[in-house]
Amino acid sequence: MGYLLGVIGNPIKHTLSPWIHQQFMNETSINGIYRPYEIKEDELKESFNLFKKMNIDGFNVTIPYKETMLHYVDDLDERARSIGAVNTVVNQGGKWIGYNTDGRGYIRSLKQSYADLDTFVKNVLLIGAGGAARGIYDALNQESFPVVDIANRTRERAEGLLDSKENHVETSIYSLKEAQQNLQQYDLIIQTTSMGMTPNNRMMPIDLQNIKENTIVSDIIYNPIETSLLQTARKKGARIHYGHGMLLHQAALAFELWTGKTIDPNHILHELEQKLKGGSTC
Numbered sequence: 001m002g003y004l005l006g007v008i009g010n011p012i013k014h015t016l017s018p019w020i021h022q023q024f025m026n027e028t029s030i031n032g033i034y035r036p037y038e039i040k041e042d043e044l045k046e047s048f049n050l051f052k053k054m055n056i057d058g059f060n061v062t063i064p065y066k067e068t069m070l071h072y073v074d075d076l077d078e079r080a081r082s083i084g085a086v087n088t089v090v091n092q093g094g095k096w097i098g099y100n101t102d103g104r105g106y107i108r109s110l111k112q113s114y115a116d117l118d119t120f121v122k123n124v125l126l127i128g129a130g131g132a133a134r135g136i137y138d139a140l141n142q143e144s145f146p147v148v149d150i151a152n153r154t155r156e157r158a159e160g161l162l163d164s165k166e167n168h169v170e171t172s173i174y175s176l177k178e179a180q181q182n183l184q185q186y187d188l189i190i191q192t193t194s195m196g197m198t199p200n201n202r203m204m205p206i207d208l209q210n211i212k213e214n215t216i217v218s219d220i221i222y223n224p225i226e227t228s229l230l231q232t233a234r235k236k237g238a239r240i241h242y243g244h245g246m247l248l249h250q251a252a253l254a255f256e257l258w259t260g261k262t263i264d265p266n267h268i269l270h271e272l273e274q275k276l277k278g279g280s281t282c
């Protein structure tokens, strides 16, 4: 029998993950099924028990269960523990281990787009302090950027993000307005909030009036592919980084955890772009 995999979340109707993992299976000649499971909060325990009975190989976890899943797994990988969220669960001989591939997937995608990242980027601004920001902040801490500042609507949430980390980077916390006024000091600006996501396409967490030319502006939203923030950044001469790269790379890292197969997901990048432009969402 082939691999039994899936993704749990709610809502999950439009997820592209089954398509992405099917492409990975085809590429590596692995047999298997990857199914979406739309699960309500009160069905979570029962569904996990069913997965155990079925002895599936693993599953992804998406909104809104990434933090809840911390309490269901038998053990946590160091990164998932540090981030405080799980996006991938692996059945390791009957023990269910929680991982988080979001932050590493993000960095991989960024490095692939910008080979000069390590030399060019000194000061980073992370906008947002939610689940996605936690994973990315953790991954940035593994890199060699000296400064990673955080700007968030709710200051306490950004402080909470700092509290739980052993930091290697220097971090100051700012309001969105403060960050906006000082944008010229950043070489890389990473947008992780939901502002700008369809159907709120016109929203932007900050205005980019003060960015310097050549700054990399990155948005993890992939629906739409080019958010208003990225459009504005492009027009101002910034370099931009799209969100669907993170989607692909976090998936490739999860696939590697389940199957042991390393995969270069770039061969499906173009097709994924076409699907996203056609209106599919994850």
Ligand code: ATR
Binding pocket: 127, 128, 129, 130, 131, 132, 133, 152, 153, 154, 157, 192, 193, 194, 195, 205
């Ligand atoms: P995710 O897991 O996708 O990161 P989340 O944990 O709900 O989602 O985090 C959402 C992020 O978007 C937070 O940083 C949130 O700011 P607060 O911490 O102040 O809530 C930010 N966000 C969402 N809507 C926003 C809005 N209208 N204005 C500014 N920030 C917003």
